[in-house]
Amino acid sequence: MTFEYKRILVAVDGSKSSERAFEKAVAIAKRNDAKLILSHVVDTKSFATVDAYDRTLADRSEVYANSLLEDYKHKAKAVGINDVEVNIEYGSPKIKIPKDVAKSFNADLIICGATGLNAVERFLIGSVSENITRYANCDVLVVRKEETK
Template structure:
């Protein structure tokens, strides 16, 4: 049994919590000389009905994802991570991250923030991090931020 991580998947959505998860992922990737895989899932459930009338929403969401990942990639490189990949997926982050992306890239660690951008969904049906923790086949690190502690 090896105690070293090789493929670290970090979920980013632009939230403060995801920023903390990213920073922790960079440090762990450097210590393990691991590949850092950045993933952003465009939650298509949010605009399926609206987008039927106006196809620009999907384009804007895709552009946001590209810009977000480019920024994280640049920062990770500047901080000394050598192997970085970025993935944009579409669907529900709760299922896409642990069941599709983690499986495809053979992740041995998933890192995510404790809370993301969708507060309404978290209130009604549970957080993305909670679902990832329950359904992932590898280790999961849920990172809490100072912002969350202040909210309590």
């Protein structure tokens, strides 16, 4: 029995590990003729110390997210993936990706990059990829950084 993924969600944030996650997502989507959902969650905890009326940081984050996702969408379409959708959310990526975004798109695979947190940070706050694997209702592929040769 073979299993094919039909709705692949890739979480991107502009980091090197999310770039590698995107590359793997594109390869898997092509192989499975799947829909590719590109998602970026604007982490609102970074706005916690900003005056509620100062929308500058939020606006810049949204502009960045749109630019990032449109760039990835263009790259995916350039290699032959026709069904590509972009998604921007606000909140905590570790909660939004597995509990909201994946469910709303009925994703059967989530792909994300491994984070660069050290052991203490992981213990105190937990990594995004760790939380996605814990709370997702579908398969999750965590892409590690490229091996140095």
